[in-house]
Amino acid sequence: MSAITQVRNYLIVGGTAGIGKAVGQALVKQGSVVTILGRTQPKDFPEATFIKGDLTLARDAKALGVSVDASKLDTIVFTNGITGPAQRQVTAEGIELDLAVSALSRYAFMDGVLSKTGNQRFGAQRSPESAFKPRVFVWGFPGENMTATVGDLNAEKKYYAADSHHNTVVVNEVLVTYLAERDAGINVYGVKPGLINTGLPTKYAAMYLGSTVAHSIVGPLVNLFIPSPESYAENSVLPIIASPELENQNKALFAPSKAIIPSNPFLVKDGNYQKVLDETLALLKRAYDAKI
Ligand SMILES: NC(=O)c1ccc[n+]([C@@H]2O[C@H](COP(=O)([O-])OP(=O)(O)OC[C@H]3O[C@@H](n4cnc5c(N)ncnc54)[C@H](OP(=O)(O)O)[C@@H]3O)[C@@H](O)[C@H]2O)c1
Numbered sequence: 001m002s003a004i005t006q007v008r009n010y011l012i013v014g015g016t017a018g019i020g021k022a023v024g025q026a027l028v029k030q031g032s033v034v035t036i037l038g039r040t041q042p043k044d045f046p047e048a049t050f051i052k053g054d055l056t057l058a059r060d061a062k063a064l065g066v067s068v069d070a071s072k073l074d075t076i077v078f079t080n081g082i083t084g085p086a087q088r089q090v091t092a093e094g095i096e097l098d099l100a101v102s103a104l105s106r107y108a109f110m111d112g113v114l115s116k117t118g119n120q121r122f123g124a125q126r127s128p129e130s131a132f133k134p135r136v137f138v139w140g141f142p143g144e145n146m147t148a149t150v151g152d153l154n155a156e157k158k159y160y161a162a163d164s165h166h167n168t169v170v171v172n173e174v175l176v177t178y179l180a181e182r183d184a185g186i187n188v189y190g191v192k193p194g195l196i197n198t199g200l201p202t203k204y205a206a207m208y209l210g211s212t213v214a215h216s217i218v219g220p221l222v223n224l225f226i227p228s229p230e231s232y233a234e235n236s237v238l239p240i241i242a243s244p245e246l247e248n249q250n251k252a253l254f255a256p257s258k259a260i261i262p263s264n265p266f267l268v269k270d271g272n273y274q275k276v277l278d279e280t281l282a283l284l285k286r287a288y289d290a291k292i
Contacts, residue, residue, distance in 0.1 A: 008032045008242055009073050009126065013055070013109060014080025016042050018198035019139060022229035023077065023237050024048055030238065037064065038080065055080055055105035056091050058287035065112020071125040075135040075241065076113065078106045081168070083203040088159035093287035096155045098164050100287070103171040106138065107178075107284055114183055122186065132247045136179055136188045140172035142253040143192045143261040150275050154283055161207045173253065173264055174276050180251045189246060190253035192261060193236070197226040232256075 010027055014020040016038030024034040028047045035049040036042075051068065055061045070076070081102035089097040095104055113122050123134030148170035149155070155164050173190060180188040195201045201222045206214035227235075236256050240246065253261040267273040 008075060010075045010077060011035045011037065011068060011070070011073050012048075012077045012079060013037045013106070014078060014139075015048065016040055016045075016050070018079065018200065019193055019196055019229050019232065020077065020079030021045055022233040023079070023241070026230070026233040026238055027241070035068075037068075055109065056097070056101055057093055057292075058095070058100070058104055058108040058284055059093070061105040061108035062112040062288070065109040066115060068113070069120075070113045070116065070122040070134075071120050073123060073134065074126055074130055074132075075137065076110075076122070077137045077139070077241075078109075079139045080105060081139075081200075083200065083207055084161035084164045086161055086207075088155055088164075091287070092292045093290040094154075095283060095287050096159070096164055098161070098168055099153060099155075099171065099283075102165075102168040103175070104280070104284055104287065106172065106175055107280065108287075110136070110175075110179055111284075131244065133185060133187045135246070136186060137241065138172050138176050138179075138188065138190045139193060140190060141169045141192055142173045142190045142264065143255055144169070145264050145266060146170055147266045148272075148276055150272060150279065153276070153279050165204075165207060170264070170267065170276055171280050173267060174273060174280065176253065177251050177273070178277055187246065187250040189249070189251070190261075191237075192253065192255055193232060194256040195222070195226045196232045197222055197228050201226060 010032055012020045012024045015024045015036030021042055024036055025045060028034050037051040037053050039054050041050040053064045082098055084098035091097060091100045119125055146166040146169045148167045149163055153167050176188050176190040202214050202219045205218035240254060240258055255261050
């Protein structure tokens, strides 16, 4: 695929650390203009414009999406996320914390962005050189054929951190198709990074193996064998993120090898795509409407 050949304008939601920050730094080196959104401004990325924002509450995420000037953006990247706490926690809007921060916040943010019309519309005031539709990239973990607890995405009946995290993965796979179908003027892609050494893999391991094993055994192995976010950004993300070839690959999910990941069998059977989408949008509405 082709490398970036002209200046691009990116917003990275969750670009203050980890993969998002490394992707932003690699893009800046290539001559792109980058804005990052998160709670904490990193000290080592002065080239980026920083927007301070907490995405825990859906209403705040939507308000942030309304307030950003998306009209000059070529691309919005979502790399925000957490792993689930051992015990269920809920936001003030009544949403399980991992689902809220890692998945629902992205729906809410895009609700805000896509509410703008005319010359405030996402991408409306880009350089006339922009040869492609405005793009959205959704980082997650597609391709593992994960399932979701349909009917209990909010883990009100039963909470297990790993299951709830799988829910966030599936809800993000659904987001790719949902956004692409909601707005024919944009292209949307999902991205699976594989394991990248950001601190998150050790937290994942703790969800399955417990904190002691994760930190004493998995952590040191991660440091030895898993790629750094910087090398991942350079080698796997830059070659695709502004590629003209993606123009014809709307809704595609990309593996670390850049190959396209087939649809999750769980989502294509038993109407599960629609069930997950309906339940997610109902939770989003509930979050917006919550009296807090
Ligand atoms: N690393 C991996 O091995 C791996 C594997 C599979 C999938 N992924 C996916 O890739 C994405 C990025 O992962 P990562 O490893 O880069 O994660 P990370 O290093 O933990 O970074 C997460 C980002 O999310 C932001 N964030 C967290 N809570 C937030 C909140 N309440 N409000 C606003 N921003 C918030 C953080 O910024 P602040 O702290 O400044 O708010 C940070 O910029 C995630 O979607 C993850 O699920 C990662």
